[in-house]
Amino acid sequence: xxxxxxxxxxxxxxxxxxxxxxxxxxxxxxxxxxxxxxxxxxxxxxxxxxxxxxxxxxxxxxxxxxxxxxx
Numbered sequence: 001x002x003x004x005x006x007x008x009x010x011x012x013x014x015x016x017x018x019x020x021x022x023x024x025x026x027x028x029x030x031x032x033x034x035x036x037x038x039x040x041x042x043x044x045x046x047x048x049x050x051x052x053x054x055x056x057x058x059x060x061x062x063x064x065x066x067x068x069x070x071x
Contacts, residue, residue, distance in 0.1 A: 006055050013054060018047040 022043050029039035 006059065009058065010051050010055060014047060014051050017050050017054070018043070021046045021050065 025046060026039050026043050029042045030036065033039055033042070
């Protein structure tokens with residue numbers, strides 16, 4: 001991938017992933033912790049992890065399609 005493309009991809013996908021994680025996992029996080037602040041923090045950490053995994057996946061796919069070197 002080009003240098004700035006992963007950053008742009010992360011900025012674009014982070015709100016979408018955050019809304020998805022927030023609607024699906026935050027109620028479970030709240031039941032687990034009984035704290036809105038803790039559930040929000042876990043939601044943000046989960047969002048960061050999912051966006052990171054998406055970036056790794058897209059980078060790997062782009063190298064495979066573009067013929068670049070694998071890690």
